[in-house]
Amino acid sequence: MFKPARHGEVGGVSLQRSQQQKPLRSHDRFNLCAEMSHKIVNLRVRDVRFPTSLEQHGSDAMHTDPDYSAAYVVLDTDSGLKGFGLTFTLGKGTEIVLCAVKALAGLVIGKSLQEIVSNFRGFYRLLTSDGQMRWLGPEKGVIHLATAAVLNAVWDLWARAEGKPLWKLLVDMDPKQIVSCIDFRYITDVLTEEEALDILVKAQEGKKQREDQMLKEGYPAYTTSCAWLGYSDQQLKQLCSDALKSGWTRFKVKVGADLEDDIRRCRLIRKMIGPSSTLMIDANQRWDVAEAISWVSRLAEVKPLWIEEPTSPDDILGHAAISKALAPLGIGVATGEQCHNRVMFKQFLQASALQFVQIDSCRLGSVNENLAVLLMAYKFQVPVCPHAGGVGLCELVQHLILFDYICVSADLRNRMCEYVDHLHEHFTSPVVIQDAHYMPPKDPGYSCEMLEESVNRHEYPEGDIWKQEIKK
Amino acid sequence: MFKPARHGEVGGVSLQRSQQQKPLRSHDRFNLCAEMSHKIVNLRVRDVRFPTSLEQHGSDAMHTDPDYSAAYVVLDTDSGLKGFGLTFTLGKGTEIVLCAVKALAGLVIGKSLQEIVSNFRGFYRLLTSDGQMRWLGPEKGVIHLATAAVLNAVWDLWARAEGKPLWKLLVDMDPKQIVSCIDFRYITDVLTEEEALDILVKAQEGKKQREDQMLKEGYPAYTTSCAWLGYSDQQLKQLCSDALKSGWTRFKVKVGADLEDDIRRCRLIRKMIGPSSTLMIDANQRWDVAEAISWVSRLAEVKPLWIEEPTSPDDILGHAAISKALAPLGIGVATGEQCHNRVMFKQFLQASALQFVQIDSCRLGSVNENLAVLLMAYKFQVPVCPHAGGVGLCELVQHLILFDYICVSADLRNRMCEYVDHLHEHFTSPVVIQDAHYMPPKDPGYSCEMLEESVNRHEYPEGDIWKQEIKK
Structure with missing residues (x-):
């Protein structure tokens, strides 16, 4: 199952394999994952900025001189597989997001991919509802941008572990597993887990x-x-x-x-x-x-x-x-x-x-x-x-x-x-x-x-x- | 006018002086300020945490173990007067707010108190609407907590420069000057500057x-x-x-x-x-x-x-x-x-x-x-x-x-x-x-x-x- 992406590689083989499979059921996936747990042993984050303001690319009425930038996250695992994620910023202040990513790192390092995705809702809530750090948001601003960068890297890692582009990983997932990734806290007055599941099940047709x-x-x-x-x-x-x-x-x-x-x-x-x-x-x-x-x-x-x-x-x-x-x-x-x-x-x-x-x-x-x-x-x-x-x-x-x-x-x-x-x-x-x-x-x-x-x-x-x- | 606060000093004298004055008009205040401009020459910020979680002080249903903390800001001026401000946090992540305060420091250092308060709305907007940093909010989360810490220190500095507790500085202010401190952007559908002024003028009675x-x-x-x-x-x-x-x-x-x-x-x-x-x-x-x-x-x-x-x-x-x-x-x-x-x-x-x-x-x-x-x-x-x-x-x-x-x-x-x-x-x-x-x-x-x-x-x-x- 382990299949690191290489630059320029067209994942035709893995895609064809995926298309032949039925949507993965939960226990299938865990059997796959069990081959290798991909324990996250390190999280690196870098401040990457492009001087776009020099040519007014990206200029608008409120952001007149953006330097398109990213807090760029790399997850290293004990298997050698890596996960890459980022959050987008406009230049100045990217270092603040890096600082926030580092504050979250302790919640990620030491966990295996298998452990995370077997209770992804729980992991999401772990990152967003820390009793001390949620005061800085909750779920907004710098701390949420940092959460996005980290979780994007986790999803990238998961998709690489499955040998699929992320969209295909999602498309092949059992609806039950999709909803298990969602934190429904604060939205149940509009969408319950049951309703979400119902929508996904109905859309299997076609x-x-x-x-x-x-x-x-x-x-x-x-x-x-x-x-x-x-x-x-x-x-x-x-x-x-x-x-x-x-x-x-x-x-x-x-x-x-x-x-x-x-x-x-x-x-x-x-x-x-x-x-x-x-x-x-x-x-x-x-x-x-x-x-x-x-x-x-x-x-x-x-x-x-x-x-x-x-x-x-x-x-x-x-x-x-x-x-x-x-x-x-x-x-x-x-x-x-x-x-x-x-x-x-x-x-x-x-x-x-x-x-x-x-x-x-x-x-x-x-x-x-x-x-x-x-x-x-x-x-x-x-x-x-x-x-x-x-x-x-x-x-x-x-x-x-x-x-x-x-x-x-x-x-x-x-x-x-x-x-x-x-x-x-x-x-x-x-x-x-x-x-x-x-x-x-x-x-x-x-x-x-x-x-x-x-x-x-x-x-x-x-x-x-x-x-x-x-x-x- | 320069009157640094000392610990334990009861500002009775300055308070009495203030009470005898009519509400300050704009040009009066600037004459006072003109005595000394209080140019901000340095901004220091420190991560101060109290281990309150040890005794469950502050515990609630979502924050079970807070360590009450602060990003604590000190503004140094060329006159020797200092301004003290803070924003409150719950422990972990306070270092992120410090990082954000440091990112804002460049917008503050070099400005005089007089320059800031003569266009306080403009200064507020300078801090909150930077074309690159507003992406991190805008006006929410870590960057806004940091803005609060910095501005609290500026208000403290202003009140000290006037020799008054802050509430008294505000109470003595002309209504026009009060509204000049407010950024009405995004709230004019509910409250215009004119309405605000009208409320304050009417409340002068009594x-x-x-x-x-x-x-x-x-x-x-x-x-x-x-x-x-x-x-x-x-x-x-x-x-x-x-x-x-x-x-x-x-x-x-x-x-x-x-x-x-x-x-x-x-x-x-x-x-x-x-x-x-x-x-x-x-x-x-x-x-x-x-x-x-x-x-x-x-x-x-x-x-x-x-x-x-x-x-x-x-x-x-x-x-x-x-x-x-x-x-x-x-x-x-x-x-x-x-x-x-x-x-x-x-x-x-x-x-x-x-x-x-x-x-x-x-x-x-x-x-x-x-x-x-x-x-x-x-x-x-x-x-x-x-x-x-x-x-x-x-x-x-x-x-x-x-x-x-x-x-x-x-x-x-x-x-x-x-x-x-x-x-x-x-x-x-x-x-x-x-x-x-x-x-x-x-x-x-x-x-x-x-x-x-x-x-x-x-x-x-x-x-x-x-x-x-x-x-x-």
């Missing part, structure tokens, strides 16, 4: 066909790469033109700094992409509630599908008011990249405060908490359109949205996954986009292992890139 | 009488010291008996671990304190929504005034459902010690999700953000009953609740401030309780300077206390 469809066609994506706020009109035009040639039909534009400028830029892009393409706009929390409504109303002429993050990510009732006001204009509200846990998503859904759920693979508590949100979104019949971009977010979240389609929603209407086209070259198994679709990854794991050389060069502050920056 | 009343009678308190979850029945009885003799009439009991045990303990305490005393219960987030309602309904017989933190601190709609269900039983809902910012409090108020607002001096962004919450609570006519206890929380929050009574609410009905009677001996100006009332502090500053010897002994992990603990 699973094989949907998996085949994904392997053939991929999952639909949209691009955010054409219209960062810091780009010139000339850049916008060139990038839109290039994207159209590559088959993109869904485009997101950053707005919120200046209304007249937004109108001009959105008109320009709508003109470039034509009436049949999809346009979304993203304000990155720039406005108060009333301002959001009036500003977005002025942009209705370019027919955006959604306005993303119109106000504070904590303001459920504010988003509900904005949703209600914009519904007659045919504009939905999307949010989630800074929605910090399942309790917040629960309420956004309860309050009809969003029409598009933007899960994040590093803000929420890894796969465990994302599973809860996917299932709640299904219950409310709200489409999930994940947040991606940054560093490694595309690599990670593609696994979750594939699982969502194959095993939960069985629906592609109004669904698409964000894509941003930089920094993928630093990963050992970068995303594969074909004709504006995410093609299912085939390498074992969760796709967020970085090239050792990239990590070394970009480690802050000692890597060559930063030594050069500091010299300037 | 201010002097209320200040005199507070100086004479103090602010009503309740005690949490009698009934931590880890205490034996014998301890409960003894502590209740002692508290009654000292004049306490309001008692809070920790619940949520075991229903039958809660019934027994609450009956015991209700019997001890009699029907005319006030009893509150506190579950520290133990339940889901339905469980909270059924559990608390079983405890209705002991007539609790409120149930505190029945569920996740993030669950506004859950608290609203619980409030609605318990209203017919005459039980209110209280929450706030883990309510992480003004946007959350805004929604708790909008949704009628709480009947008692429990502000926290270290969870919210210091005085600045607490002012916003006090004013919103007034607008909704919901009483404020601050969270205290921990380390230094009583010392800090007494200033805020005095300001609330004197300058905002002008009302004591259903209002009281939490009190816990340990760890005060480590402060240079510990709280003074008389007949179960907080007596207004008189020393200049925000009352959270700790004794140097206490800090040295309890510093983690190098202090003597911890060296001994580690040896065990």
Whole structure:
């Protein structure tokens, strides 16, 4: 069963083997795992930063100069197998997340993969409900970002141990085992374990066909790469033109700094992409509630599908008011990249405060908490359109949205996954986009292992890139 | 104007001087400040932990073994004046908050007090809206706890520079200057700057009488010291008996671990304190929504005034459902010690999700953000009953609740401030309780300077206390 991923390896063999198997039942899996327990003997975490602010990549109305970064976690096991995980950050403060990861390390080191996954809900709660550390959250901010990095590495380890890409590990899992990974605390008023199980069992029908469809066609994506706020009109035009040639039909534009400028830029892009393409706009929390409504109303002429993050990510009732006001204009509200846990998503859904759920693979508590949100979104019949971009977010979240389609929603209407086209070259198994679709990854794991050389060069502050920056 | 606080000094002189002055107008204050700008030349932060878990002080249903701790900040200025601030933590993970404080230090060092307070809203936003670091919150978790520690030290510095206890600095401030300290971003749908100003201007009437009343009678308190979850029945009885003799009439009991045990303990305490005393219960987030309602309904017989933190601190709609269900039983809902910012409090108020607002001096962004919450609570006519206890929380929050009574609410009905009677001996100006009332502090500053010897002994992990603990 032990099958470490190698860079560039296409895991066709393991995938075919998996496809021939029935979904794994609990005791099968444990028999497999019993071959080798993969005891975690060390946890390393590194501060990796890319100087993206130099070229305004990633710039928006609230984050004008991000340096896309990651707290990058490597788990070493006694078997030699490694697990790689990360959480995404914007530069400054990444060292705080590292400090938090180190504080969690004691809860991880010494445990075997088998021990963790045989009671994954318990392990999730161990990390998130420590009697002393939960005061720092609970389940929010730095400590939850650190939890995500650690758990992402555990999931990567698990998928590698099974010789499968993470999405396939999830797809092959027994519904009972899926729900056993979820902490239902604080969400049972909306979704009980029984309801979750029921949703998953019903979605078993047609699973094989949907998996085949994904392997053939991929999952639909949209691009955010054409219209960062810091780009010139000339850049916008060139990038839109290039994207159209590559088959993109869904485009997101950053707005919120200046209304007249937004109108001009959105008109320009709508003109470039034509009436049949999809346009979304993203304000990155720039406005108060009333301002959001009036500003977005002025942009209705370019027919955006959604306005993303119109106000504070904590303001459920504010988003509900904005949703209600914009519904007659045919504009939905999307949010989630800074929605910090399942309790917040629960309420956004309860309050009809969003029409598009933007899960994040590093803000929420890894796969465990994302599973809860996917299932709640299904219950409310709200489409999930994940947040991606940054560093490694595309690599990670593609696994979750594939699982969502194959095993939960069985629906592609109004669904698409964000894509941003930089920094993928630093990963050992970068995303594969074909004709504006995410093609299912085939390498074992969760796709967020970085090239050792990239990590070394970009480690802050000692890597060559930063030594050069500091010299300037 | 420069008047450093000395331990044990009773600031009677400065207080009398202040009382003779009219409320300071903006230009008056700047003239005063102009005497000396108090440029911040250094920021030090220390990890101070008290081994309270050894005796189960502070134990509750979710935090079974807290070591009350603080990230303790000292600001050094070029004038020699110092500012002391802290944020409260529960032990493990305090080092993460230290790391966050250090990340913020660069935004503080080099600025003068005058520069900060002449645009305090701008400075608040500088700390909370850094384009790279806001990703780690925004305004929540570790980064916001660190912001609170730093800003608490700035407010302490300001009060010392003016030679006044912080509450008196606030009480003497012009309403326009008060609102200039508040960041109204994301709350203008509930409270605009103009409305806030209007509330403060109207409350000028009778201010002097209320200040005199507070100086004479103090602010009503309740005690949490009698009934931590880890205490034996014998301890409960003894502590209740002692508290009654000292004049306490309001008692809070920790619940949520075991229903039958809660019934027994609450009956015991209700019997001890009699029907005319006030009893509150506190579950520290133990339940889901339905469980909270059924559990608390079983405890209705002991007539609790409120149930505190029945569920996740993030669950506004859950608290609203619980409030609605318990209203017919005459039980209110209280929450706030883990309510992480003004946007959350805004929604708790909008949704009628709480009947008692429990502000926290270290969870919210210091005085600045607490002012916003006090004013919103007034607008909704919901009483404020601050969270205290921990380390230094009583010392800090007494200033805020005095300001609330004197300058905002002008009302004591259903209002009281939490009190816990340990760890005060480590402060240079510990709280003074008389007949179960907080007596207004008189020393200049925000009352959270700790004794140097206490800090040295309890510093983690190098202090003597911890060296001994580690040896065990």
